[in-house]
Amino acid sequence: MKFQAIKGVRDILPPESALWNRVEQTAREVFGTFGFAEIRLPIFEQTDLFARSVGQETDIVSKEMYSFEDRDETSISLRPEATASVVRAYIQHGMQTLPGNVKLHYMGPMFRRERPQKGRYRQFYQIGAEVLGASDAPGIDAEVIEMLMTLFERLKLKGAVLNINSIGDKNCRPAYVEKLRAELVKVREQLGEDSKRRIETNPLRVLDSKLEQEQGIIEKLPRIAEHLCENCREHYAEVKRQLGLRGIVYQENWRLVRGLDYYMRTTFEITAPGLGSQNAVCGGGRYDGLVELLGGPATTKGIGFAIGTDRLVLSLQEAGEDAAQDGPAGKAAGPDVYLAWFGAAAQSAAIGLAKRLRDAGFVVELPAVEMKFGKSLGLADRLGSRHAVIVGDDELAAGIVTVKRLSDGAQQKVGEQELFSYLRTAQNPGI
């Protein structure tokens, strides 16, 4: 019997994993400069946490969660997203007493039982960040988006498009939703099955529909921008002004409503090229009522985003931004030194030399068993080693090693001090 990874779940292998590391490391660096610290969250939580925050009627909760009954009969779910967990942790640890805004970032796997396709998996990864605190100042929204765009710029992600919208708050949205529902009821028979159902459950989500036959109908529906209350309208206008102050280019998209129930006011999404139909590389927005909904202080507001790491990596690969980024410190894959040894005494010397080379930061491949000379050097080549360092009886007796540059076969005999400076110069030819 041959085992296979489960449908929609995959392995991330070298050298691709090096690009993942670079993306995650760059996110840590950029987010760090904005004052965000990392939170590590559990992979599973009580099912109710997601049902309450993401929403019982959403696709995520109603049909995509991996839920199971624990031995004590509580219902547990693999996390489909992490905002709910961040808010749960914020409340559980009384973080509202911390000074200023609480700024947290996280990364890791999420689980949704969606139909797998390019850029859509059942175990996928997110890099996310959340700001929780007493202020809902539009400058926070703009700074969170600025941080995101800074990361994409640092990663040389080309063609990213930022879409923004405001979906109002509990003062103005209910009336708009009713208006929308009333209009949708009139055209009910022309709608697809999903949208028909959503007239009852969540009319806003109809705006998200990609169904061809519905596009003409949706264009004629009432738009939320014309139904925002004074406070929401001002907030949205100020978010746009603040984005302008930061030189951030955006598109307004009145149909951007997002698929999770906790959002209010600002919503945003970023699309990237090379992803086909699953082109949203990041989604986020403001969720001011969520902390209160989960039993925390009513005064705490929140905003954040999550990047789909799988999609970000895919887009970078499609643009050729993954080239020559493998191996430690961004060098091409393959060891700096293949340490070929011949004879028991040489093995002992080679073990010591390998340790000193690795301590100095060189990538060293040390054969675990003795091989014939030709076979050993052949392997050095196939591994993509830059140098072979040869330790045999002759070398041992003379207190030297032979170093061979594998690109052109040039070789010389050197003492250990010389070997280190030779390898250093080879690594940084400019120095």
Ligand code: HAM
């Ligand atoms: P979301 O829009 O559900 O938002 O997911 C964010 C991103 O995760 C998406 O834009 C996409 O790139 C990626 N993603 C989602 N599902 C999949 C999948 N099945 N396969 C691959 N990638 C996927 C959230 O999760 C919110 N928690 C974001 C947030 C944080 N809002 C405020 N704070």
